[in-house]
Amino acid sequence: MKAGLLVLAALVIGGGAAFVLLNQPAPAAEPQAEVPATATVERRDLVDTQTVDGELIYADEQQIAIEASGTVTWAxxxxxxxxxxxxxxxxxxxxxxxxxxELPLYRDLYWGVGDGPDVRQLERNLKALGYDVTVDDEFTYSTYAAIKEWQEDRGLEENGRVTAAEVVFLPAAVRVKEVAAARGDKVRPGQKALAVSGTKLQVHMDLDASDQALARKGSKVSVELPGGETVAGRITEVGTVAEVTGERDNQTTTIDVEITLTKKPKTRLDHAPVEVELQSEKHEDVLAVPVEALLALREGGFGVEVVEGGATRIVPVKTGAFGSGFVEVKGDLKEGMKVGVPST
Structure with missing residues (x-):
C-alpha cells in the first residue's frame, strides 16, 4: 500500500507539475540561421598575380635643337x-x-648634291605631302621643282635648297613636352628649343630587382589607370642593367620595365600613377572559390562556409594561388559545392 501511495503521490505530484507546465506559455521557437548568399566551388586554371606600381608616360622623350638663328615668333x-x-x-x-x-639632315640638299638615302628621305616626305616627285636616291630637276613649290607654300625663300634651319627629321609625329625657346626668345644654331616625346602613352615601371622573374618580355599584364579604367598591356622591354638608388640602409635596386597598352586610354595625363598586375605562375585544374568566400578561423588559418540545403558548416581549407578574384583551396571540398559569400 505504501508503495501504491508513493506512486499515486508521484502521479499526483507529476500531474500537478504537468498541470502547471501545461498552463505556462509555450517557449518561442529558436530562429533558424539565415542561409547566406552562395558561390560554387569551381575547377579552373588560376594565374598567380602580383600588383606593382608604375607610371603612365609618353615614351621616346628627346631634346630638339634647331639650326635657325633669330627671334622666336611662334612656339x-x-x-x-x-x-x-x-x-x-x-x-x-x-x-x-x-x-x-631616321636620318638627321647632316648636309644641305640641292640640285647637284650627291646621291644618298637623305635625298630619298626628303623625296618620300615631299611625295607624302602631295608634291609630284620621283622617290629615289638621286636629286633631279623634279626634286628641285617640288622643293620650290613646297617652299612657296611654307612662306620660305624659293631657292630649291633644303637646310637644317628649315627642316627637322624625326621618326614620327611628336608631342610637345616642354618649350625651352618661347616666343620672343633669341635662338642660335644648335640651341635646344623643344623637348618632345612620342604621341602614345605607355607604362614605365621601376621594378624591384627581386621581382625580376615576374617581368618577361611579351607577357600580358593588366593596368589600372587613374579613374578606375583598366586596360590590357604587354611587356615590350625589360632592362638588363640594375639601377641602385638611395644610400646605405635605404638603397633599392630596380630594373626598367616598359609596357605597351593594347588600346588608347581615356586619360591623357602624363606621369600619372598606375597599378600593374603581373602574372607569375599558372596553376591548372585546381578547385577555387571567390576570395570573399574565405573566413578567418579563430584557431588560425582559413575556412569556407559550406551550404547544404538549409544547413551550413565550416570547412577548414589551405589556400594556394590567387588570381582574377579567385583563390585555390584544398580541403574537404568537391566541385559543385556551394559556399557562403557576402550578400551584395
Missing part, C-alpha cells in the same frame, strides 16, 4: 601634337618644319 603649346609638314617652331616668321625619317 607650340605644351601637349600639342606636331605631324609631318607642320611647324615645330617659327624663327623670324619662318617655319621649322617636321618631316619623318
Amino acid at each position: 607650340p603649346d605644351q601637349g600639342k601634337v606636331v605631324k609631318r609638314g607642320q611647324s615645330l617652331l617659327k624663327v623670324d616668321r619662318k617655319p621649322v618644319t617636321l618631316m619623318y625619317g
